[in-house]
Each structure stands twice: as C-alpha cells, then as structure tokens.
Amino acid sequence: MSEAADAPAPPPANRVRIWDGPTRIFHWAIVLLIPAMWWTAENEEIALHVTLGLVMVALIVFRLVWGLIGSSTARFATFLKGPRGVMAYLKGSATHSVGHNPLGGWSVAAMLLVLVAQVGLGLFAESTDGYEVGASGPLTNLVSLETAERLTDLHELMFNLLLALIALHIAAVLYYAVIKRRNLVGPMITGSGTAPAGTLPVRKVSVLRIAFALAVSAGVALYLWSLL
Numbered sequence: 001m002s003e004a005a006d007a008p009a010p011p012p013a014n015r016v017r018i019w020d021g022p023t024r025i026f027h028w029a030i031v032l033l034i035p036a037m038w039w040t041a042e043n044e045e046i047a048l049h050v051t052l053g054l055v056m057v058a059l060i061v062f063r064l065v066w067g068l069i070g071s072s073t074a075r076f077a078t079f080l081k082g083p084r085g086v087m088a089y090l091k092g093s094a095t096h097s098v099g100h101n102p103l104g105g106w107s108v109a110a111m112l113l114v115l116v117a118q119v120g121l122g123l124f125a126e127s128t129d130g131y132e133v134g135a136s137g138p139l140t141n142l143v144s145l146e147t148a149e150r151l152t153d154l155h156e157l158m159f160n161l162l163l164a165l166i167a168l169h170i171a172a173v174l175y176y177a178v179i180k181r182r183n184l185v186g187p188m189i190t191g192s193g194t195a196p197a198g199t200l201p202v203r204k205v206s207v208l209r210i211a212f213a214l215a216v217s218a219g220v221a222l223y224l225w226s227l228l
C-alpha cells in the first residue's frame with residue numbers, strides 16, 4: 001500500500017477569491033502612506049504632509065463608501081457581527097465564510113475609526129512653523145487658534161493609538177502565519193486564498209460602483225484641496 005493511502009486525507013480545500021482589487025489597493029496604499037505621513041511630520045515637511053494627508057482623506061472616504069456599497073468581504077454589514085456572532089466564532093461553532101473573521105472585523109473597524117479620527121484632526125491641525133502656504137490643515141480657519149492647537153495636540157496623541165493598533169494588527173497576522181499556519185498576507189496581495197471546499201467566494205459588484213466611490217472620494221479631497 002502506498003504511503004499516501006495510509007496518511008489521513010487532508011480536508012478538501014479550494015482556491016477562492018477573497019478580496020477585491022479596490023480593498024487590496026486601499027490596504028497597500030495606506031501601508032505605504034502612513035510611514036510617509038510620520039516621516040514628513042517628523043522632518044517638518046508639513047506642506048508635503050498636508051498634500052499626502054489629502055490623498056489619505058481620499059483613500060479613507062473611498063473605503064467608507066466601499067464599506068457600504070462594495071463587494072461582500074469589504075462591507076461593514078458583512079464583517080461586523082454582534083456579540084452572538086463573535087461568541088460563536090470564539091467557540092468554533094460559526095459557519096465558515098471568506099473575509100475578516102468576527103474578531104478581526106472589529107479590529108479592522110477600530111483601525112478605520114482611528115484613521116478617520118487621525119485624518120479628521122489633521123484637517124484642523126495648525127503648523128507651528130509659521131505661514132507657509134499649504135502647511136496647515138484646510139479647515140483650520142473654521143476654529144480659533146487655541147482650538148486648532150488643541151486639535152493638533154490630539155492629532156499627535158492619536159498617532160500613538162494608531163501605532164498601537166498597527167502593532168497589534170501585525171502581531172495578529174504573524175500569529176496566524178506562525179502558530180495557526182495560515183497565510184493571510186497572500187490573499188491580501190493576490191486576492192485569492194485557500195478555503196474549505198464549498199466556501200462561497202467574495203461576491204463582486206459592478207465597476208460602476210467603483211466609479212461612484214472614486215468620484216465621491218476625489219470630490220471630497222479636491223474640495224478640501226481648494227480650501228488650502
């Protein structure tokens with residue numbers, strides 16, 4: 001008898017689509033931009049920081065709209081589960097589907113929320129180095145100098161919270177890779193990964209929706225740009 005016949009049969013697995021293109025582009029774009037945001041802020045390249053900040057605003061607005069109208073695995077309604085869903089997942093009795101698991105879903109929501117707060121505060125942030133054009137957030141004029149300074153302090157503080165969440169996120173991805181032997185990074189790059197046979201793949205939506213989300217995000221960012 002061959003060796004293969006003695007070995008327990010591995011559970012059947014299929015290759016399925018998990019993430020759509022827009023979600024993956026969003027992810028790797030923020031991974032590149034966040035270090036650039038830190039570097040430009042630390043090196044007093046504030047005009048560049050603000051310009052990249054508006055690109056960041058466009059990305060975040062896109063992701064928020066995509067969370068409402070995008071493919072199944074990108075939608076908030078799909079991956080934000082109530083306490084019962086989270087408990088079922090923790091007990092291992094949840095039905096399997098592709099995308100963020102119920103626990104990961106909430107950590108993604110926390111990261112997106114902190115990113116919204118970070119860019120929101122940045123819009124009101126006041127640069128300490130004078131009156132260089134484009135060196136303060138586009139909405140600074142809506143508040144007093146004192147308030148703008150307070151919001152700038154909060155913007156700096158919030159960055160530490162963002163760093164803590166990113167550290168936790170990378171630790172979780174490493175935990176899956178090393179302990180659970182599951183590669184989550186591959187699907188975030190290629191869009192596809194293995195899943196138990198019978199698992200339904202991502203449900204994609206019309207490209208018109210991508211165009212709509214892009215139009216909304218570009219509109220918001222360009223409007224803010226016009227206020228600089």
Ligand code: HEM
Nearest residue numbers: 023027030031034099100101104108111166173184185188
């Ligand atoms: C600046 C650093 C990072 C931030 C802010 C960040 C943020 C995020 C966010 C918001 C998501 C959810 C994607 C969505 O639904 O839109 C996500 C997912 C993911 N990220 Fe990151 N990420 C960062 C760095 C990384 C790095 C360095 C890796 C790889 C080592 C990574 C691997 C992943 C993977 C694999 C997922 C999918 C998780 C799953 O299968 O549920 N991330 N990340």
Ligand code: HEM
Nearest residue numbers: 037041050053119122123125126127128129136137156159
């Ligand atoms: C994820 C996005 C962002 C990150 C990670 C980030 C990070 C930071 C950090 C760490 C600082 C403090 C630098 C220091 O004084 O030590 C800072 C300052 C600042 N940020 Fe941001 N920022 C982001 C988005 C934005 C946005 C969207 C804007 C405006 C469009 C903005 C405008 C400013 C301004 C005007 C300052 C004040 C610089 C100064 O004190 O002279 N930021 N940012």
